[in-house]
Amino acid sequence: MTDLRRDGYDVVVAGGGAAGLNGALMLARARRSVVVIDAGAPRNAPAEGVHGLLGREGMPPAELLERGREEVRRYGGQVVSGEIRAVTRDGDGLAVTLADGRVTRARRLLVATGLVDELPDVPGLRDRWGRDVLHCPYCHGWEVRDRAIGVLGGGPMSVHQALLFRQWSDDVTFFSHTGPPAGEDAEKLAARGIRVVDGEVASLEVTGDRLTGVRLSDGTVVAREALAVSSRMVARAGFLAALGLRPQEHPSGAGEHIPCDATGRTEAPGVWVAGNATDLTAQVGTSAAAGALAAAHINADLVAEETTRAVAAHRERTASAARL
Structure with a gap:
């Protein structure tokens, strides 16, 4: 000491x-x-x-x-x-x-x-924080450029986050989770070619040491290589x-x-x-x-x-x- x-x-x-x-x-x-x-x-x-x-x-x-x-x-x-x-x-x-x-x-x-x-209560999310579960495009965007990126909705900056990550990849999916986009937000996502997937996110799919997908509560798995989260x-x-x-x-x-x-x-x-x-x-x-x-x-x-x-x-x- x-x-x-x-x-x-x-x-x-x-x-x-x-x-x-x-x-x-x-x-x-x-x-x-x-x-x-x-x-x-x-x-x-x-x-x-x-x-x-x-x-x-x-x-x-x-x-x-x-x-x-x-x-x-x-x-x-x-x-x-x-x-x-x-x-x-x-x-x-x-x-x-x-x-x-x-x-x-x-x-x-x-x-x-x-x-x-303070992260959303999604199983597996905390374990991959800072690796392929990300928050800042300026910190991590280059590393996930041109990959399949997901954005978890429901956070205060989720839509803004999706629009930013679109700069690094043209394959961005917005998971509405607990906060479906509406009005101008929905229009902005559509205009930028960001797909919106409805339904609550239940967990992450990991193969080996890589994020491979996002599982919804109905069992559907959407292939993704990175997930942006607004904490x-x-x-x-x-x-x-x-x-x-x-x-x-x-x-x-x-x-x-x-x-x-x-x-x-x-x-x-x-x-x-x-x-x-x-x-x-x-x-x-x-x-x-x-x-x-x-x-x-x-x-x-x-x-x-x-x-x-x-x-x-x-x-x-x-x-x-x-x-x-």
Whole structure:
């Protein structure tokens, strides 16, 4: 078990994904004392590679994170394995309590814990998540190009998802499942040549280690090589409740997020958020950039606080010298 500093840190970063590590890297390079506390459950762990990230195209997610941890440590940052249970006010700072009982203190907190994908209750779906059961065409579309792709209906973004995947294949089937398309949605699917199959999806058909079809509740099997699923995405942020920060419904209807301003600053003083915890659709590159932006503003906020204190001390010294 890695010890945490007894005197705390300038910044505690909750979450060691792209957003958290890039934020920590910026802060460590700014000569801030910073620790990343990571539970070790990255959302993209099942994926074979990271895509759409310049210079790191196709790199396994675990390798990218290990490189990031090494870079943070190179500048004096600390990376600790653990899960944050609660964050509470502690004077002018924050007390961070881990599930194993360890406690540390932070002047500022960067929340980059990502999100949880709540998947439809279809047997076999979870087991193939991130492999041939997909959610993001920009992450996986090239890998399933020109294949027989299915899209599971019923999710808040299902029709939009089907229209996007049509860019990568002309063989896209929309399974209405529990949410048959209607009106303009049905017209859009028809216009793009996307076949609609009615009926509830009962399970997935797998041969060897490959998805081969989608089985309906009436026993019909529709051959498919990949299935796109619109999950409900929920920020991992229960530990912020004592600060009055709770996940709120995202405007898109795709799940719950922690709202913030353009810099990542939340309504809770001293708390910033970056990555999927606030931006549900952010990819690795977007999350990393958001972490860097939030870190720069956190550092600027600390500089402003330190300058205010320095000015007050300077005035006191000047006044004392004048009285002599």
